[in-house]
Amino acid sequence: MNPLPMIIADLRALRWTAAAIVALVALAVAIGVAIGAQERALRQASARAADDFDLLIGAPGSQTQLVMSAIYLQPEALPLVDGRLLNELVRDPRVAAVAPLAFGDIARGHPVIGTTLAFAGRWGRVQPSEGRLFSREGEAVLGADVTYGLGDKIEPSHAIAGHWPRRGVADAEEASHRHEGHAYVAVGRLPRLGSPFDRAILVPVESVWEVHGLGNGHAGEGAALGPPFDGQRIPGVPALVVKPKAVADAYALRARYRQGGTMAFFPAEVLVGLYRTLGDVGQVLSVASVLNAVLILAAIFLLLVAVTGLRRRRYAVLRALGAPPAYVLLVVWIGMAGLVAAGCLVGLGLGAAATLAVSGLFEAQTGLRLSFALGSAELAQVGLILLLGSLAALIPAALSYRGSITAGLRG
């Protein structure tokens, strides 16, 4: 038997109802897919951004705030840790590398971060995509999305609390807090990292100290950049990034610098807490989206039963012409299951589009690049909707061939 001609005829006859069913299923699927994919993408992107930050040390305060400022570059005034700690950590045999992070300046809305050459190259993991890394004071290396070009002069300004500048634009507020007489020259650009550092300008920490009139941490002019800092006065910094030699060293360092006027922690600890909260929110949203899907499926089921009832005569005619019950069942079931399947496919596309759109907005806000990927959970959810929809469609399909032909012909 070949029920396709009748299925196509049925879909043509019901085109508006069919479009409504596809739209409703697509909506249910898209909401579920978008919520699941977005949450996972956010976890992955935020974890990726924290990859090079094994251990953070800062002044006692909020760990979350330090993570947000040091890794995600969300501007906030933070207390400083004593700069001499840098030298102590450099000498510590458990430390593979240490870098200061000095923030608080902006240029055209891009955060200017003072650090070391080693950290600018992410401990040797990253090579500039253009030019080179900085090698002396007054040089800068640009993140992938920074609007300056190589060779451009970069004039930093004080970032002001509560002022959220537009990226790439030096507004009047920024201009009014410029560090007069100080400028950097862009000498290189980093490849895309998918993190907020893509929009940051990295400069030697010595330059940041100099710009703020604190010296450069070294004893004499012409000293090599980076630690050790042998100056009379080593200025403080908001955060230190430490790369321990081994896991045991990491725990020992964390324990050591949790006391004595400092705070030390693994950013992953903070992220796990954030993910737990995010996961709770995600679970609530997932349950809401499942309930939403159930409601929509129930509405579709009632619609299918009503539509099948209206088409009782048509199916009775098929039986009267000699169609076997299986033919009528397939006409109704394949048609309806096909609509649910089409809705699932459209929903996957809509979900992907919604996720990409939200990701774009999120990236514009935070610099975190969220990449869309369908996970097994979303696919399982779509599969469940398809399965339930197809099973539900069996009921009107069975009703349509089990009725009396004579009663059906009467309408």
Place this chain on the structure above:
Amino acid sequence: MPASTVSERQGGGVRPLHFSGIQVDHRDGDGRLFRVLDVSDFVVPPGALIGLRGPSGSGKTSLLHLAAGFFLPDAGSISWGDLVVSTMPGAARDRWRRDTVGFVFQDFHLVPELDVLANITLPASFSGWRQTSEQEARATTLAGRMGLTDLRRRAAVLSRGEQQRVAIARALFNAPALILADEPTASLDPVHAAEVGSLLVEVAKESGATLLCASHDPVLLARMQQVGMIGDGPFQLKAAA
């Protein structure tokens, strides 16, 4: 070219149709039983053209539905030759109907979204995945016999007369040995009714099929060999006027 031949028939040759001791009861609004049909013995000889006449609600349609095996009588039996249709299981009765019966409805019951050709060949889709070239040729011949030239027009845009011609072609597509027509001209104007009635009788004669036709149309009933009277006393056959 005849509309069908004995060799094309899937359900075998034309046989006598025998209604024996038929009783059909329904319940009224108060739940009380009332008799819709009471036919003690009615034999339709093979190839006969029999009209059924009677007032509305007298059971003409019920008799046709019984003959097609749409439902079973409360008492009595319906036989097609030596096959007792009324005792067949549902699936076997469906198969028998598909192979033996062509039904023409008063309201045509075409599929408006399908074209003329697809409507005529619709019964072929009940048993095969692809239409054979013979099936298409047969549908084209039937359509030509019915005066239908444009096979790609959708049924929804046909006139009522054209729709009933398509419905007759569809009923004849499987070369049925038994053609059942339920008031085939009732919803047509007199000119179209005369054309369609004439065609129906002609193709039944050409094919040698038995025709059982319920109608109020005296012109159509006059074309039959005999007319059965229902609802006005016991069922009886009379020669057509």
